[in-house]
Amino acid sequence: MDHGNESDLVERCRLGDEDAFQELVDRYKDLVFALIARTVPDRSRAEDIAQDVFLRIHRGLPYFRGEARLSTWIYRIVANVCLQDQTRGRPSVSLDDDRHADLAPSGSDRQFGDLELRDRLEKAVARLPANYRLLIAAHYLKGVNYEDLADALQLPLGTVKTQLYRAKQQLRRLLETELK
Amino acid sequence: MFCDEALDAVEAIASNDLAPDGRVAAHLSTCPNCAAALVSARALEQMLQRRPAPSAPSQFTSRTLARVRRARWRNDQFLDVGFNLAIGAVVLAVLVGIWVVVDRSGVTTVSNQAVDFLGSRVIAFARRVAPSLPLYLGATGVLASVLGIWWWAERDARL
Numbered sequence: 001m002d003h004g005n006e007s008d009l010v011e012r013c014r015l016g017d018e019d020a021f022q023e024l025v026d027r028y029k030d031l032v033f034a035l036i037a038r039t040v041p042d043r044s045r046a047e048d049i050a051q052d053v054f055l056r057i058h059r060g061l062p063y064f065r066g067e068a069r070l071s072t073w074i075y076r077i078v079a080n081v082c083l084q085d086q087t088r089g090r091p092s093v094s095l096d097d098d099r100h101a102d103l104a105p106s107g108s109d110r111q112f113g114d115l116e117l118r119d120r121l122e123k124a125v126a127r128l129p130a131n132y133r134l135l136i137a138a139h140y141l142k143g144v145n146y147e148d149l150a151d152a153l154q155l156p157l158g159t160v161k162t163q164l165y166r167a168k169q170q171l172r173r174l175l176e177t178e179l180k
Numbered sequence: 181m182f183c184d185e186a187l188d189a190v191e192a193i194a195s196n197d198l199a200p201d202g203r204v205a206a207h208l209s210t211c212p213n214c215a216a217a218l219v220s221a222r223a224l225e226q227m228l229q230r231r232p233a234p235s236a237p238s239q240f241t242s243r244t245l246a247r248v249r250r251a252r253w254r255n256d257q258f259l260d261v262g263f264n265l266a267i268g269a270v271v272l273a274v275l276v277g278i279w280v281v282v283d284r285s286g287v288t289t290v291s292n293q294a295v296d297f298l299g300s301r302v303i304a305f306a307r308r309v310a311p312s313l314p315l316y317l318g319a320t321g322v323l324a325s326v327l328g329i330w331w332w333a334e335r336d337a338r339l
Binding site for chain 1: 187188190191192194195197217220221224225227228229231233234235236237240241243244245247248251252
């Protein structure tokens with residue numbers, strides 16, 4: 001989405017154009033939902049949080065000054081909402097826990113085989129600290145690069161990379177030790 | 181080179197952010213543990229890249245818009261009640277103010293006398309009340325302004 005279209009859409013939303021806000025939701029819902037669903041295992045809870053994000057976007061649009069890209073601002077809101085949700089308490093997940101069964105694999109994913117390993121991966125990700133989970137979720141979504149992440153989380157680029165490496169290191173160790 | 185140094189670089193190498201330099205490459209080629217860690221990190225990298233991105237439910241947009249509308253309605257109601265309470269408080273304050281002004285200027289006493297001495301004392305009563313009239317008119321003006329603002333705000337909210 002180019003900057004002109006983006007600022008036009010934001011302006012229309014600010015003027016109370018409900019169709020414009022619907023367009024904004026349609027454009028970003030998959031990205032927002034995927035980010036949240038990757039950090040919150042319960043799908044209905046993920047939807048609830050995703051709706052919270054759009055509610056905050058709706059409330060915040062009058063104050064959005066356009067200094068950052070709209071997508072960056074949205075990532076920031078997602079990060080805040082997810083991290084706030086985690087501070088409310090999250091049950092620990094065992095790698096043998098079956099609660100993640102609702103994250104059904106897509107047809108193309110089946111081609112890569114080893115669903116059990118992927119299931120273990122989801123459970124291992126669920127055991128990471130909230131900030132690591134969010135980084136892993138965001139970085140491996142199409143179109144979210146290091147720079148966007150650094151902007152969204154208001155962290156230096158080097159810090160984002162370091163935290164991401166640590167997250168993957170922890171994830172690898174979790175998988176290696178718990179799978180033995 | 182120690183294993184700790186090589187292991188710290190494994191994730192960056194696996195994600196192609198770092199090309200292993202001579203020392204790291206040499207260590208990885210001789211240390212089976214670190215080499216296995218790199219293989220494992222590369223496998224994890226591939227799994228993470230293939231991790232499916234869940235799509236939003238089909239009714240997500242309509243449910244979100246309904247929730248936004250509900251939240252906005254609740255917010256409007258809250259503002260409306262707050263505004264009405266504020267206006268009520270202002271009207272009450274104005275009425276109390278008028279009562280205080282009337283009481284202190286002795287109009288009540290004058291009014292009682294006027295009832296008693298209707299007729300020949302009407303002119304005398306009017307003369308006594310006349311100095312307080314600007315106060316009454318001022319208070320009435322404030323009250324009318326407040327009611328006017330209330331009406332305007334209610335009309336604006338309905339649009």
